[in-house]
Amino acid sequence: MPAKSKLSIGLAVAFAVMTACAIAGMVTMMIAFEIQSSNLNMTAPPTTLPPTLPPEPDLRLPRSLIPERYSILIQPHLYSRIVEEVNVTTPNQTLAFTGNSTVYFFCNVRTDKIYLHSDELKISSPFVRNLDTGKQMAVNGALQYEEGAQFLVIETKEVFMPGGNYSLFLSFEGDISNNLEALYVSKYTETNWEHENVTVEDRFLAATNLEPTSARRLFPCFDEPDMKAVFDLVVIHRRGTTALANAAEQSSYIIDEDWKFTRFHPTPKMSTYLFAFVVSEFEKTTSTESRVTINTFARPEAIAAEHANYATKITAKILEFYETHFDLRFGLSKLDQIALPDLEPLAMENWGLVTYQEGALLYEEGVSSWLHKEVITSIIAHELAHQWFGNQVTMKWWNEIWLNEGFANYMSYLAVDHAEPSFQIKEISIIDDLHTAFEQDALNTSHPLSESMEYVQAPGEILGMFDAVTYSKGAMVLRMLAEHVGENVFDSGIRTYLKTYKGGNVEQNNLWEIIENSRYEKSMFSVPNLMKYWTTQPGYPVITINTTNGEIYQKRFFYNSAAESSLNWLIPITFTTNISKPAFVWLDVKGPVKKEEFISKKGEWILVNVNCTGYFRVNYNPENWERLLDQLQTNPDLIPLMNRGQLIDDAFNLARAKQVNVTLALNSTRFLRKERAFLPWESAVRNLEYFFLMFDRSEVYGPMQLYLRHQVEELYDFFRNDTDESIVPKDHSSQHTQITAIELACSNGLPDCIEMATTKFADWMETNETNSIHPNLRSVIYCQAVAAGGKKEWEFAWEKFLSSADTSEKEQLREALSCSKKTWLLNRYLEYTLDPDKIRLMDVTSTINLVAENAAGQALAWNFMRAHWDYVSQGNAAALVDGVTRRFSTEFELQELRRFKEEMGKYGPSRAVEQAIEQTEVNIQWVKENRDVVLEWFEKETAHLD
Incomplete structure (x- = not known):
């Protein structure tokens, strides 16, 4: 279990003594809230009695009692400001919260026990009432288990009868966390200008982060996604602060000089993990361009500087797009989104109150990269898609969380393309998700999209489902289905799915049946039959085609060539040639077959999986590979852009799996010297990163750097004048390519590039305040200058990081600090991650990983x-x-x-460690078999460059 919460360094953790009037006010409100909430319409008794009570559960709640509504009162005792009083040695801060809740439920199966979740809460005053008779039910006792199931079990003397309506009142208290879980504290600074004096003061806020299983650490509840209920919330909070929650504010008033009471409208019926509230001194900007009231909250300084304006504007466009596309309105009257100084993960889709890390929501003109708008738009599009996929229609259990996350990723492609068509990033986003999924799903330790429930029970197993397979593979499989049935059919099915299951919980088969019923023309394979192969099996296939005889077969793709699998897939295949139009065939699960369509004529190449619509890799006979690579070098535009990138990716990954010679993969990069498009370069850089990871500590590194320096030289020269003048192209794809050119040229030692980066950084150091580097180029130039420099450059970047109030600038500097080649500076940087006043807890993982990406810092990061x-x-x-x-x-x-x-045991991230072990075993074998061949290839390619 996590350690008990402590406040940041310098603050004492103690319960503040509340004034008598505050206590009296709170008690009054609790009583009033209980009385107001007791008159509720409950479910009528069923006409037939359910079966007898099932055995006591191991990790899942029984379905004997079903919640319908919660009435919750919570009082965070956190102060938003530290008040230093004369003759008082202990600051006034406290990390406590208190409250009470009444859950209203009906009985489904006869029982004398109430099972619900509670974790790290002190529970008291259980009061059970039979709502049908109005009488109190005597309680025999209560037992709380915090290991394993994390259950609170309350036994009553009387029996709950099927069809009856009941309520349970509980008081509770707990600790506000400082490790970004459940109800947690977030700290930021506020600058005050008074006359000529400038002061910087700490401010504090309380926010919730409950997905997947942390609601039970905030209040006792039925903390499973299909146990949906309505939430009535009252928050008692410090005067001078604002409380936000899922629903709009219903009423508020001042209790006394310290406390304020805020009550919110009831929420729609929803899962516990979506319950949310925030108490802060934040201010807001409001959109006037939407049917729904859209408020974007952030630090007062950020609002005053208009850093939230872009997010507010683009949110209105995305929300309108989704309402039209789904033909279903957003489920609340308002949408609040808030930029939090601390949050893990990047964002959370709480219904009506979406929380974001500051860098994911705020855009700072003149400081943020132009490309940062792409990041903000994509993240907002993902979270708003959840307002339908996850919030209105929810998976029954966490084993199918991909129905939330895969849909959110897939729908974000469409929403971003609509809201900001000039970005033209749909293809970039798709390829990024495709390659991310491919890499993890090629391991034997991967898992199906729809995992067996028995493997997803404990909180740690649930967390393990939030990975690249769930997010990225989920999106790719949906894209493949949409391409196969047609986007019109797919969209029609999705609309029916959302309307049919609005407010409910689903399994994936509910979706497949609806899409199948939406088809105008039936196919030889139904949607349920097709999709079972892609969602209930782990991994993905590689299909191998011999274009001399038309033979084609499939097998599961593994990086580990010794791994075996009997799995097969039903595969929809699109293909084209240099002399014919695109066509389509099925590859059945029966095994190797011959297809006349795949026999090439003289001089003809065949390209399979046009525009990468299928979730599989493709291998060819050597003759067809040679023709495709020749085409890339002579006239690459005849091959679709996405496939130019995918041919590189397939070649390199097939080489990693020992299905083609590694020299074929390296040959696929030769055409890049003349390539100007981003996707092929991105694919090459991503795959060559593996070569760097494997060989940057060996003799291969020198000739490999020389080759890449030569390959990127023309691309760097293409952007040289703009780069030297800190100018960027208007086209977003070209902006990505410019950054790639600088990064690859500088990191591989191109003198002109290093001189450019160090000169621009030195100019900034000399002027100290005036930074003439274009915001798009700052991240890459900062990194390369710090890498080429020493203590002076690093400490300048560190001081700028500490003093900057701009979220975007801080993020770029935080990344650059990990680029140093001085191990003692990297070690210092790692030590700084232990101090939350230097590196925020939410940034610790990424900071350590950034250091580990650096060859000089990898061993340091592992030991640290x-x-x-x-x-x-x-x-x-x-x-x-x-x-x-x-x-x-x-x-x-x-x-x-x-x-x-072994040291971690059952409490560590077991799946991640198993995957790391498997990948390391693969790496060892691959390096052993390929080092000499790779060295020879690079030496041969660079012999004329010496």
Whole structure:
């Protein structure tokens, strides 16, 4: 279990003594709230009695009692400001919250026990009432289990009868967390200008983050996604603060000189993980361009500087698009979104109150990269898609969380393309998700999109489902289905699905049946029959085609060539050639077959999976590979842009899996010297990163750098004049390419590039305040200048990081600080991650991973992570393990990783560690087999450059 909450350094943690009038006011409100909430319409008794009570559960709640409504009163005792009083040595801050809740439920199965979730809460005053008779029911006792099931069990002397309506009142108290879970504290600074004096003061806010299983740490509840209920909330909070929640404010008034009472309208029926509130001194900007009231909240300084304006404007466009596209209105009268100084994850889709990290919502003109608008728009589009997929229609259990996350990713492609068509990032986003999913799903330790329930029970197992398979593979499988049935049919099915199951819970088969029924023309394979292969099986296929005889077969793709699988897929295949139009065939699950369509004529190449609509890799016979690579070098435009990138990705990953020679993969990069489009370069850089990870500590590194320096030189020269003048192209894709050119040229030692970066950074250091580097180019130039520099450059960047009030600037500097080649500076940086006043807890995982990406810092990061595991694992522990171990490729590192697994035991991120072990084993074997061949290829390619 997480350690009990403590406040940041310098603050005492103690319960403040509330004034008598405040206590009296709170008690009065509690009583009033209970009375006001007791008159509710409950479910009528069923006409037939359900079966007898099931056995007591292990980790899942029984369905004997079904919640319908919660009436909740919560009082966070947190102060938003520290008040230093004369002769008082202890600050006034406290990290306590108190409250009470009444849950109204009906009985489904006869029982004398109430099972609900509670974790790290002190519970008192249980009061059970039979709502049908109005009488109190005597309580025999209550028992709380915080290990395993995290149940609160209350036994009554009387029996709950099927069809009866009841309520349970409980008082509770707990600690406000400082590790970004449940109800947590977030700290920020506020600058005050009074005459000529400038002061910087700390401010505090309280916010919730409950997905997936932290609602039980805020109030006792039936904390499972299909146990939906309506939430009535009252928050008692400090005067001078504002309380926000899922629904709009209903009423508020001042209790006394310290406290304020705010009551909110009832929410729609929803899952507990979506319940949310925030208490802060934030201010807002409001959109006037939407049917729904859209408020964007942030620090007062950020609102005054109009940093929230872009998010507010684009949110209105995205919300309108979704309402039209789904033909279903957003479920509330208002939509609040708030930029929090601290949040893990990047954003959370709480219904009506979406929370974001500041960098995911705020855009700062003149400081933020132009490309940062793409990030903000994509994240908002993802979270707003959840207002339908997840909030209105919810998966029954966490084993199918992909129905939330996969849909949110897929729908964000459409929404961003509508809201900001000039970005033209649909293809970039799709390829990014495709490659991200491919990499994790190629491991034997991957999992199906729809995992068996038995493997997703405990909170740690649930958290393990929030990975690239769920998000990225989910989106890719939906895209494949939409392409196959047609977007009109798919969209029609989605609209019917949302309307049919609005307010309810679903399993994936509900979706497949509706889309199948939406088809105008029936196919030889139904949607349920097709999709079972892609969602209930782990991994994905590689199809191999011999264009000399038309033979085609499939097998599961593994990086580990020794791994075996009997899995097969039903595969929809699009293909084209250099002399014919695109066509379509099915590959059935029966095994190797011959298809006349795949026999090439003289001089003809065949390209399979046009525009990468299918979730599979493609391998060819050597002759067809050679023709395709020749086409890339002579006239690449004859091959669709997405496929130019995918041919590189398939070649490199097939080489990693030992299905093609590694020289074929390297040959696929030759055409890049003349390429100007972003996607092929992005694919090459992503795949060559694996070569750097495996070889940057060996003799391969020198000739590899020389080759890449030569390949990127023309691309860098293409942008040279603009880069030297800090000018960026208007076209967004070209802006991405310019950054790639600088990064690849500088990191591989192109003298002109290094001189440009160090000169621009030195100019900034000299002027200290005036930064003439274009915001688009700052991140890459900061990194390359710090990498080429020493203590002076690093400490300048560190001071700028500490003093900057601009979220975007801080993020760019935080990344750049990890680029240093000085191990002692990197070690200092790692130590800073232990101090939340230097590096926020939400940034600890990514900061350590950034250091680990640096060859000079990888060993430091691995040792540091293990030495400080209890602290650094409070963020995304799985991502931390994955990031720090990516370079592992020796037997010694493998043994250390296995020891780490033993030390973690059952409490560590087990799936992430297993995947790291599997990947390390693959890396060891691959390096052993390919190092000499790779070295020879690079030396041959660069022989004329010496």
